[in-house]
Amino acid sequence: xxxxxxxLTLSLLISPLVVADMDHSKHTMPMDKDMGKPxxxxxxxxxxxxxxxPVSDGSLDHDVPLPYKADKMEDDPVLTKVMIxxxxxxxxxxxxxxxxxxxxxxxxxxNKLWLKTEGERVNGENEELELQALYSRAIxxxxxxxxxxxxxxxxxxxxxxxxxxxxLAPYFFEADAALFVGxxxxxxxxxxxxxxxxxxxxxxxxxxxxxxxxxxxxPEMRIGSGLSDVTVGLRLRHEFKREFAPYIGVEWAKKFxxxxxxxxxxxxxxxxxxxxxxIKAWF
Amino acid sequence: xxxxxxxxxxxxxxxxxxSRRRFVQGLASGGVLAxxxxxxxxxxxxxxxxxxxxxGPTFDLTIDEVSVNFTGRPHRxxxxxxxxxxxxxxxxxxxxxxxxxxxNMSVTSSIHWHxxxxxxxxxxxxxxxxxxxxxxxxxxxxxxxVQNGTFWYHSHSGYxxxxxxxxxxxxxxxxxxxxxxxxxxxxxxxxxxDEDPHTVYAKLKKMGDYYNRRERTLFxxxxxxxxxxxxxxxxxxxxxxxxRMSDRDISDVTGYTYTFLANGxxxxxxxxxxxxxxxxxxxxxxxxxAMTFFDVRISGLKMQVVASDGQYIKPVHGIDEFRIGVAxxxxxxxxxxxxxxxxxxxxxxxxxxxxxxxxxxxxxxxxVPPMDPAPLLTHMxxxxxxxxxxxxxxxxxxxxxxxxxxxxxxxxxxKARVKIKTGPNIDMxxxxxxxxxxxxxxxxxxxxRRVLTYADIxxxxxxxxxxxxxxxxxxxxxGNMSRYMWSFNGVPYxxxxxxxxxxxERVRFTLINDTMMNHPIHLHGMWSELETGDDNxxxxxxxxxxxxxxxxxxxxxxxxxxxWAYHCHLLYHxxxxxxxVIVA
Numbered sequence: 001x002x003x004x005x006x007x008l009t010l011s012l013l014i015s016p017l018v019v020a021d022m023d024h025s026k027h028t029m030p031m032d033k034d035m036g037k038p039x040x041x042x043x044x045x046x047x048x049x050x051x052x053x054p055v056s057d058g059s060l061d062h063d064v065p066l067p068y069k070a071d072k073m074e075d076d077p078v079l080t081k082v083m084i085x086x087x088x089x090x091x092x093x094x095x096x097x098x099x100x101x102x103x104x105x106x107x108x109x110x111n112k113l114w115l116k117t118e119g120e121r122v123n124g125e126n127e128e129l130e131l132q133a134l135y136s137r138a139i140x141x142x143x144x145x146x147x148x149x150x151x152x153x154x155x156x157x158x159x160x161x162x163x164x165x166x167x168l169a170p171y172f173f174e175a176d177a178a179l180f181v182g183x184x185x186x187x188x189x190x191x192x193x194x195x196x197x198x199x200x201x202x203x204x205x206x207x208x209x210x211x212x213x214x215x216x217x218x219p220e221m222r223i224g225s226g227l228s229d230v231t232v233g234l235r236l237r238h239e240f241k242r243e244f245a246p247y248i249g250v251e252w253a254k255k256f257x258x259x260x261x262x263x264x265x266x267x268x269x270x271x272x273x274x275x276x277x278x279i280k281a282w283f
Numbered sequence: 284x285x286x287x288x289x290x291x292x293x294x295x296x297x298x299x300x301x302s303r304r305r306f307v308q309g310l311a312s313g314g315v316l317a318x319x320x321x322x323x324x325x326x327x328x329x330x331x332x333x334x335x336x337x338x339g340p341t342f343d344l345t346i347d348e349v350s351v352n353f354t355g356r357p358h359r360x361x362x363x364x365x366x367x368x369x370x371x372x373x374x375x376x377x378x379x380x381x382x383x384x385x386x387n388m389s390v391t392s393s394i395h396w397h398x399x400x401x402x403x404x405x406x407x408x409x410x411x412x413x414x415x416x417x418x419x420x421x422x423x424x425x426x427x428x429v430q431n432g433t434f435w436y437h438s439h440s441g442y443x444x445x446x447x448x449x450x451x452x453x454x455x456x457x458x459x460x461x462x463x464x465x466x467x468x469x470x471x472x473x474x475x476x477d478e479d480p481h482t483v484y485a486k487l488k489k490m491g492d493y494y495n496r497r498e499r500t501l502f503x504x505x506x507x508x509x510x511x512x513x514x515x516x517x518x519x520x521x522x523x524x525x526x527r528m529s530d531r532d533i534s535d536v537t538g539y540t541y542t543f544l545a546n547g548x549x550x551x552x553x554x555x556x557x558x559x560x561x562x563x564x565x566x567x568x569x570x571x572x573a574m575t576f577f578d579v580r581i582s583g584l585k586m587q588v589v590a591s592d593g594q595y596i597k598p599v600h601g602i603d604e605f606r607i608g609v610a611x612x613x614x615x616x617x618x619x620x621x622x623x624x625x626x627x628x629x630x631x632x633x634x635x636x637x638x639x640x641x642x643x644x645x646x647x648x649x650x651v652p653p654m655d656p657a658p659l660l661t662h663m664x665x666x667x668x669x670x671x672x673x674x675x676x677x678x679x680x681x682x683x684x685x686x687x688x689x690x691x692x693x694x695x696x697x698k699a700r701v702k703i704k705t706g707p708n709i710d711m712x713x714x715x716x717x718x719x720x721x722x723x724x725x726x727x728x729x730x731x732r733r734v735l736t737y738a739d740i741x742x743x744x745x746x747x748x749x750x751x752x753x754x755x756x757x758x759x760x761x762g763n764m765s766r767y768m769w770s771f772n773g774v775p776y777x778x779x780x781x782x783x784x785x786x787x788e789r790v791r792f793t794l795i796n797d798t799m800m801n802h803p804i805h806l807h808g809m810w811s812e813l814e815t816g817d818d819n820x821x822x823x824x825x826x827x828x829x830x831x832x833x834x835x836x837x838x839x840x841x842x843x844x845x846x847w848a849y850h851c852h853l854l855y856h857x858x859x860x861x862x863x864v865i866v867a
Binding site for chain 2: 051053054055056057058059060061062063064066067068069070071072073074075076077079081109110138139140141142143168169170171172197198199200201205242282
């Protein structure tokens, strides 16, 4: 039952993104069954008195070695990128937690190793800490398929397998959606999206959201099945350089269903709005 | 008849004593060069104040790592004879040329003679012509100058061209020149960055729009809403948004990092060429940039365009402005009747900066004109057939795009007559690419000036090989801007097989640009005879701009055996958008 819910939810959440993209790429990149074969078709844009001539891509059907040894022209070097998407302090009641979301990759154009981390630190202690290691493969012009493992260190140790897609949806929505499968039949799904609204070339307003769903109750994690929590943020950053931008923002978070029940039972707020200030950087 | 004025203080005078190997071409300096430790001959050299001119038939060139300062901060560069640009090489058509090139650097280097027709082992492409010039080695190039005109030379190794290894070649005609002029200047345009080119490339891979600092903002949209109403403004954005493309994606690398140079001088320094009123001045424009297309004009002067890629064309009169793609050359004649200072104004195509110089009769610098507004790509630049082919619709704001449904966009791609490897490496295919010879290009349409187009260019002399092509090679210029991947027909060089030509055959190349950028495509070793309308006078070019979403064709006679390079001349595209052409 739970799995069905998760599967349905996931397909609802992820498929519009991917399908929209695939659909679109179908429009812009149609493949002709006849392509590849030299054809005698006339090019009607040319003057019609010219005789039809065979058309091909000119490639030899065999390779020919280079006559001399030379340095390879490497168009696809191994690169690394480290991204601190969010590193921020929250203006919350009492303690002011620091939270982060970071990513890093190493690899080539189409195949990369991704690391993702997010967490929360209060009074020098990690309250939440999650790490993902993913193999990322480009599957469409704007989409990567990401497969790997996730390890939660805090609040409770959990291990998950990850299957996700990350990319840019039409209308420039950045999206990251993943399905997590853990021990004892645990399942979870997370969808994140954001949009960059340029006020100037350097001042950028970013609305974003995150939704988490779980397949079954996990009392130890204080998480309930179904829709668990939604976070909506609005951050305003100023890029002093492309690579470095401090920001201020506001974040609204709400817990739902069984998760909200757990929170209420613990005496917490199921809904909260916090001011945040932090930095976004990459290199 | 060449009527060069004798003993002019500047401008080339062919009667000058051959021992005078250095020649004052401009008035002031390019970048200040100083040696980096191991190169004492340069360390002791005073700031270079001119682009040296060397006269053939024998040349000695050395390649060194030097320190250069174009921006106020010294930076490492690679230079030929300690000069950026490299010395201008003057040769005479018909002479047997010897060029000894010594590499004093710690890495392999090479020099390619761009546009010269010569044997393949003299072409200077590592791997194809030779193994390159190893550290400490001297390579002796020997060839006959079979042509005359304006050409250039540059490294074909790594990013050495970006870091300073480029210079001009002027080959005098053995017979009387078909155009008359009193002065003769080279205007070599280029782009300089203090960043390591490897860093530039890595940044582009990590963020394709890194150097684009004029992206759409919220207020651009609100402005459009005010102008045309919400529905129209929204419809206007629809295709771009659905395709995740930006109509402001004009240049990959911009004035954000580049300093644009004219004869090695920054706009602040301002190269100057002197003249006396009434003189005919020949300006040999060469675009030696790594990545920058320039739109060139000389405010107050009409230009007569007399040569394209070193080849004389039927003079095109009354030109106000021309676009010069990376690696192209244009020779123009101007004849200022009034004294004063005229600005040679070369705006980068995306208007993120400009190269600047002056033609001056009074020693003064000209006033820098204001830059034109930054251009926006149109649906036509996306390869959509706009029906009426209205070249004037640079501003598409007035057009109603609601009629374009996305479903219809797919059909054009099926017009590809060759296999295109689609996938994550390609972000679009032009739906209905048109031949747009008379389109001056994005940013130049309907700007109130007479702008040169390819349709204007006819060779001065009749086409030599009058045969019809026996076959056609169709290549699509493909890429993914956000992943920064470039290829022909979706296949990058490393995964490709060579293009084979039979010795002596005549072939049509048709290029279709499936990207949103202009690409300058360069075939080594043989002329690309651009089909500009009159088959009897096909202009012979070495580098051909393919406008975004457009197609263009040219004829090649495979009259040079060997392996030749064929590639996009944008330095950061060429490693993927590259083919070997084998003539056998």
